[in-house]
Amino acid sequence: MTTTTRRDAMRTAAGAVLGTASLAAPAAAQVTATPKALFALPQASVPIAGAAEVFPVRRIYCIGRNYAAHAREMGSDPTREPPFFFQKPADAIQVVPTGTVADHPYPSLTKNYHYELELVAALKSGGRNISKDAALDHVHGYAVGLDMTRRDLQRGMGEQKKPWEIGKSFDHSAPIGLIHPVAAVGHLTRGMIRLEVNGQVKQDADLSQMIWSVAEQIANLSEAFELKAGDLIFSGTPENVGPVVRGDVLLGRIAGLPDLSIRIADGGP
Numbered sequence: 023m024t025t026t027t028r029r030d031a032m033r034t035a036a037g038a039v040l041g042t043a044s045l046a047a048p049a050a051a052q053v054t055a056t057p058k059a060l061f062a063l064p065q066a067s068v069p070i071a072g073a074a075e076v077f078p079v080r081r082i083y084c085i086g087r088n089y090a091a092h093a094r095e096m097g098s099d100p101t102r103e104p105p106f107f108f109q110k111p112a113d114a115i116q117v118v119p120t121g122t123v124a125d126h127p128y129p130s131l132t133k134n135y136h137y138e139l140e141l142v143a144a145l146k147s148g149g150r151n152i153s154k155d156a157a158l159d160h161v162h163g164y165a166v167g168l169d170m171t172r173r174d175l176q177r178g179m180g181e182q183k184k185p186w187e188i189g190k191s192f193d194h195s196a197p198i199g200l201i202h203p204v205a206a207v208g209h210l211t212r213g214m215i216r217l218e219v220n221g222q223v224k225q226d227a228d229l230s231q232m233i234w235s236v237a238e239q240i241a242n243l244s245e246a247f248e249l250k251a252g253d254l255i256f257s258g259t260p261e262n263v264g265p266v267v268r269g270d271v272l273l274g275r276i277a278g279l280p281d282l283s284i285r286i287a288d289g290g291p
Contacts (some may be wrong), residue, residue, distance in 0.1 A: 058085055060269060066112040068144070068165065068254075071120075071200040071280075077162070080252030082110040082196055083243055084140075084169055087235050088258025094262050105183045105234045105242050108187070110169075110256075112263040114196040120280045127289025129192055129270050132172035135266055135286075138259035139217040139225050139274045142167035143236050143258040148249030157240035160249070164210050166274050169256050170195045173265070194289075195257070199282040211235065213277025215260060218269055227260035229276070234258075 065084070067076040086106050087093035093100035118124040120272025128135060134271060146162035173202065199230060212230035236257050266286050268273065274282040 029221050031085070046240070047154060051182050058080075059090075063111075066115050068117055068198055069200045070163065071202045073203075077201050079112040079115055079254060080250055082112060082114065082256065083107050083188070083239075083247075084256040085234065085239055085258045086144045088228060088239075089231055089260045090112070091261035092259055092263065093233070100233055105239065107239075107243060107246075110174050110191045110196050114191060114193065116194045116197040116284075118197050118199050118282050118284060119238070120257060123271060123285050125257060126197060126284040128168070128286050129170075129289055130173060131188075132174055134174040134251075136171045136173040136263050137217060137219070137224070137266055137272055138169040138171060139215060140167050140169050140256045140259050141165075141215065141229060141236070141276055141277075142198060142201075143240070143255045144164055145240075145249060145251060145253040145258060146248070146254070147251050148244070148253060150243040150244055150248050152241050152249065154198070154237050157237040157244075158204075158209050160203055160240060161209065161236070162199040162251075164207060164279060165201045166276050167196060167198040167254075167256055167267045167280050168274060168284070169242065169259060170197065171263075173263075182285055184229040195285050197282065198254075201279060202279055207278045209236075210276070210278050214275060215277075216275045217245045217276075218273040219264075219266060222262055225260045226264050230260055231260070237280075255288075268282060 062203055066079040069076050087096055087098050090100040142165040144161050144162045147160045172189045176186040179186040210229060212228060213226050215229055219223040239257060268286050270286045273283050
């Protein structure tokens, strides 16, 4: 190969390399750092009694008709019905500080607004196909909660064979007190669960009357979902659910936990 031929070959090779680089440059320029969120979203959380940390809420699961008398008042036969669950959005939480009476807005669209007092279990860990025997190991603590319900909307959608999320999963529909760690209160499997409205007892039962225990609820849920830290489980309400109107004061009491109280305030039309 002559000197001129070698020079031509080297120019061709260099051109090919430069051409490749110029083609690759635009793609390389598109590589950026971790994308930033378009806007920030607040993290729903619940204070933990006696701790500086808060409990971040991932999901809210609720069990339906988990006390026999309540199942009957809702038109169901508890002897034949397997457990069923629904969800509320995490930001449905309304934290009610201990020792206060928090204003709770009466929601829009309803004329039949109901209370449902419930024990809430807060999970510190999770998994799939959790056994009943190991289920309570995943509970960080317990709280008093209310599953507030637009009953007319729930029943109306049910009659139409449509999902009744609109009756359950709205803003502020999950008032909750502080979470109390298991280390401080133990596992709450029996004891009073009572709701008063304006000083009159409306719901009065014992936690031991649950059809499905908290441990069984965790086991059942984990067959359908991968449970994780941050999940809350509203464990069902006793019989005698009923309506409230603006100005009513609700007092929820569960043995082993501080009371929870809200006042029904102006909200939707």
